[in-house]
Amino acid sequence: MEDRVLLSLLEKNARRSVTDLAAILNESEENVLNMMTQLEKDKVINGYHTVINWDKTNVDHVTAVIDVSCIPERDNGYDRIASMIYAYPEVDTMYLMSGKTEFLVIVSGKTMQEIANFVGSKLATVENVTGTTTNFILKQYKSGGIVFDQIDDDEDDRMIVTP
Amino acid sequence: MYEELLSTTVKELKPSGIRKFFDLANTKEGVISLGVGEPDFATPWSICESAIYSIKTKKTHYTANAGLLPLRQEICKYLKRNFSLDYDPQTNCIVTVGGSEAIDIALRTIINPGDEVILLQPCYVAYEPTVLLAGGVPVFIELKSENEFKLTAQMLENAITDKTKAIILNFPSNPTGGVMTYEDYIPLIPIIKKHQLVVLSDEIYAELSYDEKHCSPANFDEIKDLVILVSGFSKAFAMTGWRLGYVMANETFTKQMLKVHQYIIMSAPTAAQFGAIEGLKHGQKYVDEMVEQYKLRRNFIVNGFNKIGLPTHLPHGAFYIFPCIKSTGLTSLEFCEKLLDEQNVACVPGSAFGEAGEGFIRVSYAYSIEEIKAALEKIEIFMRKFQ
Numbered sequence: 001m002e003d004r005v006l007l008s009l010l011e012k013n014a015r016r017s018v019t020d021l022a023a024i025l026n027e028s029e030e031n032v033l034n035m036m037t038q039l040e041k042d043k044v045i046n047g048y049h050t051v052i053n054w055d056k057t058n059v060d061h062v063t064a065v066i067d068v069s070c071i072p073e074r075d076n077g078y079d080r081i082a083s084m085i086y087a088y089p090e091v092d093t094m095y096l097m098s099g100k101t102e103f104l105v106i107v108s109g110k111t112m113q114e115i116a117n118f119v120g121s122k123l124a125t126v127e128n129v130t131g132t133t134t135n136f137i138l139k140q141y142k143s144g145g146i147v148f149d150q151i152d153d154d155e156d157d158r159m160i161v162t163p
Numbered sequence: 164m165y166e167e168l169l170s171t172t173v174k175e176l177k178p179s180g181i182r183k184f185f186d187l188a189n190t191k192e193g194v195i196s197l198g199v200g201e202p203d204f205a206t207p208w209s210i211c212e213s214a215i216y217s218i219k220t221k222k223t224h225y226t227a228n229a230g231l232l233p234l235r236q237e238i239c240k241y242l243k244r245n246f247s248l249d250y251d252p253q254t255n256c257i258v259t260v261g262g263s264e265a266i267d268i269a270l271r272t273i274i275n276p277g278d279e280v281i282l283l284q285p286c287y288v289a290y291e292p293t294v295l296l297a298g299g300v301p302v303f304i305e306l307k308s309e310n311e312f313k314l315t316a317q318m319l320e321n322a323i324t325d326k327t328k329a330i331i332l333n334f335p336s337n338p339t340g341g342v343m344t345y346e347d348y349i350p351l352i353p354i355i356k357k358h359q360l361v362v363l364s365d366e367i368y369a370e371l372s373y374d375e376k377h378c379s380p381a382n383f384d385e386i387k388d389l390v391i392l393v394s395g396f397s398k399a400f401a402m403t404g405w406r407l408g409y410v411m412a413n414e415t416f417t418k419q420m421l422k423v424h425q426y427i428i429m430s431a432p433t434a435a436q437f438g439a440i441e442g443l444k445h446g447q448k449y450v451d452e453m454v455e456q457y458k459l460r461r462n463f464i465v466n467g468f469n470k471i472g473l474p475t476h477l478p479h480g481a482f483y484i485f486p487c488i489k490s491t492g493l494t495s496l497e498f499c500e501k502l503l504d505e506q507n508v509a510c511v512p513g514s515a516f517g518e519a520g521e522g523f524i525r526v527s528y529a530y531s532i533e534e535i536k537a538a539l540e541k542i543e544i545f546m547r548k549f550q
Contacts, residue, residue, distance in 0.1 A: 005455070005459070009459070016532075020463070020532065020536065023462065023463045023466040023467060024459045024460075024462055024463045024532065025459070025462065026462040026466070156203065158199050158201055158203070159185065159199070160185060160188045160189060160194055160196045160198060160199070160509055161181055161184055161185040161188050161196065161198035161199065161509055161511060162181070162185070162198070162199050162200040162201055163179065163181050163200050163287065163288045163289065163337075
């Protein structure tokens with residue numbers, strides 16, 4: 001069996017039981033468990049997350065997408081600067097990008113103020129970082145393939161029994 | 164009242180067993196259904212968008228009777244690409260209102276009163292009535308579970324008389340999920356050729372072939388001109404509600420079928436045709452994704468049923484399993500009624516697909532794994548009392 005199928009099943013629903021996965025893949029439970037363990041060991045699987053729509057909770061939660069420009073270093077390129085940024089727990093996701101700016105950094109916090117403070121006092125002051133543009137997220141429509149707030153679209157409107 | 168004004172043929176058509184069961188299931192609330200014969204997936208958005216765009220740009224008139232030429236061209240390219248079939252968009256192809264219309268116009272075009280048409284049971288519910296409405300006489304071959312519901316040369320030979328005009332094939336099959344491979348067809352080809360049988364091949368589930376490449380009887384050059392191939396967009400592209408299908412045949416047949424089509428239908432819905440062009444041009448990846456999901460669900464549901472103690476073959480196509488319920492001592496209708504009554508789960512009695520379906524139930528897996536799992540748990544509880 002291909003890893004790809006198991007991975008795409010887990011990517012869609014990480015909470016599926018090994019028993020169910022085995023039945024879906026026509027494999028023994030032992031095989032599935034071994035594959036998952038191996039994929040975790042090989043760092044192909046790096047975690048199991050939950051897709052949360054924070055807007056629906058009473059928890060204060062703000063996310064910003066920040067473009068960060070920098071000057072690459074002679075010996076390390078971008079990687080050392082990146083490591084100085086992603087070491088902060090506030091940084092949720094980070095990419096090296098093609099295009100105008102070097103890094104794309106996604107930061108979460110309780111309030112806009114908190115994120116503004118982080119950008120001003122931590123991110124912008126990292127050595128060789130030359131500028132930041134902070135974009136606050138106003139509303140999240142879709143994440144990880146899941147549409148938030150779908151208006152009754154998911155209801156099964158098929159007739160109960162058809163030929 | 165007014166009964167005497169009705170056509171005898173229509174009056175004598177048996178109401179569909181599915182319809183009866185639908186009426187029953189519909190009286191209940193919160194039914195978990197495994198009874199549906201259509202995909203749960205929504206039509207891929209790019210197809211919808213193209214159809215919407217066609218409406219916005221006022222492409223809202225009739226098309227050519229045979230369908231938009233670009234669509235027929237794409238259909239021919241698609242059949243060549245996916246199934247190695249050669250057809251000419253100008254002379255071999257008619258776009259129809261679903262596979263259903265294609266079956267109807269094909270039968271009306273070839274049947275003279277009293278001609279026999281061989282049907283393989285268990286089979287899709289519409290074949291027998293459509294044959295009767297066209298003035299034909301249905302003759303049945305009972306397919307066997309132990310043969311994985313395949314047609315054998317012996318069975319075919321035994322059913323042929325001097326009145327036999329045609330045979331309707333439907334592989335992958337609704338309701339059994341059975342398929343015919345290239346090797347399975349080989350012994351049938353000389354018989355079909357010898358008796359000059361018209362083969363009406365309903366291949367609506369062709370894309371949903373999981374273990375081997377789909378084979379059409381039209382892949383055999385010796386009989387290709389005897390084959391009327393029916394297919395459509397409902398199953399592969401999740402477009403049931405769009406009502407769009409097509410029929411492929413030799414020019415002599417299509418010329419006459421086109422007359423029937425143009426007088427009763429004129430042309431298939433225009434917006435649907437524009438959507439289908441997009442689907443054929445750029446939609447294969449969505450089809451492939453859906454097929455992979457169906458395959459995984461198939462594994463899951465077959466494993467589930469066998470675990471519960473309802474023996475189920477691993478079907479190689481379509482999105483149905485056909486578990487045997489004989490061990491319960493119930494007829495398939497009793498089984499389905501009791502299951503609905505006690506556990507609120509709807510499946511379709513095998514007898515709805517002809518007598519050969521007795522002792523089996525049709526279970527659809529056009530549902531999410533989670534829905535299938537919920538239904539399996541209920542069926543397991545239901546089955547406890549038979550152990």
